[in-house]
Amino acid sequence: MFWKIRLFLIAVFFTTFSTASAQTALDQLVSANRQKQLGFDKLSAQQRAEVAKLLLEVYQIGEQAGKKAAQISKPSGAAGAPTSSVIESQIDGQFDGWEGETIVKLMNSQIWQQTEYHYHYHYAFMPKVLIYRSGGGYKMKVEGVEKAVGVERMR
Known part of the structure; x- marks a missing residue:
């Protein structure tokens, strides 16, 4: 359309x-x-x-x-921003939900940490994720979880 x-x-x-x-x-x-x-x-x-x-x-x-x-430019440093506007990947292993400072390892070998407080239990094995730019940071939307949560890239 x-x-x-x-x-x-x-x-x-x-x-x-x-x-x-x-x-x-x-x-x-x-x-x-x-x-x-x-x-x-x-x-x-x-x-x-x-x-x-x-x-x-x-x-x-x-x-x-x-x-x-x-077009997001990658800053210098090991924990730089992603090079595209949307990252599609999968969590490497199980996901138990958001606990406040949850660390998420993705199948593309990136590691992201929760920066926005949100608690929500949701068990899933290798759910798909979307990470996108939002305001001055990034949000991660996990398959099966309604809310996208603020994250920052650690590696």
Whole structure:
């Protein structure tokens, strides 16, 4: 679904807007109800075309900013940050949940320690994990546990 929206937005950007295409483009970007709430129904065809172009430009700026934010540079030192925005791995062995300072060894040989206090018992053998950037640190989401918990890389 996301790729369809993206292709549509790219097509809209490179299309010269006629009255009909501006209406269609705006209709596909913003629901009729929301257009009415925003007063788009009072705009001329040219103004509607400009709004559609603006929405696409804002989308592209957001997409570029998202790509930049996803590029995490690894600081120097043994306990550096991961080199990608999301790490997918598995816990090496059993997981008994979060106890406050839980240390987790992953199958990719990284070792992470819990930094955010959270207690939750959950037994699992080699559950999958996702580690992602959140604010100024990282969060680990363990398969079968609802809450993602703050962690830092030890090795």
